[in-house]
Amino acid sequence: MGSSNVKKNMVLALCKHLSVDPSPFASDLGSDFRSLCTSILKKSSNADALVKNNELMKWIEFADSFLSSNAAVKGLNELNEELITKSVLLGNGLKLSAADIIVFSAVHSYVIGLSGADRAKYPHLLRWADYIQNKEEIGNAFEKILLEKVQFAPPALKPAKKVEDSKPNKTVQEAKPADSSETDSKAKKSADPQKKKVEGVTQTTAEKKKQPEKEVDKKDEELSVSLLKIQIGHIRKAWKHPSADSLLVEEIDVGEAKCRQVVSGLAKYCTPEELTNRRVVLITNVKPGKLRDVMSEGLVLCASNQDHTVVEPLRAPEGAKLGECITFSGHNGKPEDVLNPKKKQLDKITPHLFTDDKGVATFKGIPFMTSSGPCTSSIPNASIK
Numbered sequence: 001m002g003s004s005n006v007k008k009n010m011v012l013a014l015c016k017h018l019s020v021d022p023s024p025f026a027s028d029l030g031s032d033f034r035s036l037c038t039s040i041l042k043k044s045s046n047a048d049a050l051v052k053n054n055e056l057m058k059w060i061e062f063a064d065s066f067l068s069s070n071a072a073v074k075g076l077n078e079l080n081e082e083l084i085t086k087s088v089l090l091g092n093g094l095k096l097s098a099a100d101i102i103v104f105s106a107v108h109s110y111v112i113g114l115s116g117a118d119r120a121k122y123p124h125l126l127r128w129a130d131y132i133q134n135k136e137e138i139g140n141a142f143e144k145i146l147l148e149k150v151q152f153a154p155p156a157l158k159p160a161k162k163v164e165d166s167k168p169n170k171t172v173q174e175a176k177p178a179d180s181s182e183t184d185s186k187a188k189k190s191a192d193p194q195k196k197k198v199e200g201v202t203q204t205t206a207e208k209k210k211q212p213e214k215e216v217d218k219k220d221e222e223l224s225v226s227l228l229k230i231q232i233g234h235i236r237k238a239w240k241h242p243s244a245d246s247l248l249v250e251e252i253d254v255g256e257a258k259c260r261q262v263v264s265g266l267a268k269y270c271t272p273e274e275l276t277n278r279r280v281v282l283i284t285n286v287k288p289g290k291l292r293d294v295m296s297e298g299l300v301l302c303a304s305n306q307d308h309t310v311v312e313p314l315r316a317p318e319g320a321k322l323g324e325c326i327t328f329s330g331h332n333g334k335p336e337d338v339l340n341p342k343k344k345q346l347d348k349i350t351p352h353l354f355t356d357d358k359g360v361a362t363f364k365g366i367p368f369m370t371s372s373g374p375c376t377s378s379i380p381n382a383s384i385k
Contacts, residue, residue, distance in 0.1 A: 010105035226333030255323025
C-alpha cells in the first residue's frame, strides 16, 4: 500500500477516534506522517494532554520510523515483544488510545501481507491487531486482516457405556430330530430350564442397563445451566480492592431493594471508571463469601481470549431489563436458591460457557437470551467464567 493511502486511512481512523473533522487533513497528505498525526491531535478536545504525552509521542515516532525505513521486520519484532504483556499500547486496561490507531495504521499493510509462516512469529501483534479491528469502529478504511483462529470446542460428555444383552446359546430345541417324538419330548424338557435360565440372564442384564442411564440423567441434571441464576446488572460504582491489586469491587444493581457488592479479578483489564455505569451479566446465586476480607455476593461473567491477555465483562443488550434472568432454549429448570460449593456445580458448568465466532455468549452453543436479544462480547471464540 502506498504512503499516501496509509496516511489517508490513518487520517480517517484517528479523526473518527478523536471526533475530529477529517476534511482539513485530507488535502494535506504531502506532510510527513509524524506532522500529520500531531496536527490531528492538536485539533482534539484533549489536545494539550495528548501532545504532551511522551509515551504517545514515542509511538508516533515509532510509526513514522516504521514507514520511512526498510526495517519492517525489526519493527514488527519490537511491537510483538512490547505486546507480550499488554492488551493495548497505552494504559493498563482495554481502552484503545490514539497510539493504537496510529501504529495500527502504519503496520496494517505489512501485517495483512504476511504469509502464514511469518504470522506465526507475531502472535501478540496479531492478537492486538485483531482486537483493534473488532473493537474500534474505524469504518471501511482498512481491509480486514483474516486470521485463522483456534475454534473453541466444549468438551463432550462421555456417553454411558452400553451394556449388550448376552446372547443365549442354541437350545436343544434347535437341534431336535424331526423323526423322533421321544427325542422331541426330551428336547422340550431340556429346553424349559434353559429358557428360564436365559430369561433370568436377560432380566438381570436389563436391570444393569437401567443403572447407568439413571446415573447419566443425574449427571446431566448437575450440569444443566438452569441451576445458575444469571441476571442483568448495572454497576453503580466501582473501586480498587483495599488489599489486593488484582481485584476490583463493584456495587451492582440487579433490581433488588439493595445493591449487591461483588469482588472481581478485573483490575489488570479494566479501570473502575470503565466499569462504572456499565451493564453486566452476573451469577447471583453463588454462595456469598469474603475475598481478601471484602464480602462478595455474586460473580460477574467475563469473556477471555485463549491466552487470557484480553478479558472483558459480557455485554447485556440495550433494552434488557435490570434484574432480568438469562434464559437458555431447552433448559427450563429452576435455579438453585444457593449453589452448593461442595457439589462443584459451577466448576462443572463453566467449561461449557463460551462465545461463538460472532461473539454471542452461549452454553454448549445455546445463546444467553434476554427479552432484547443475546448477550455478547467483542472477543469471539472466548471462554466465559
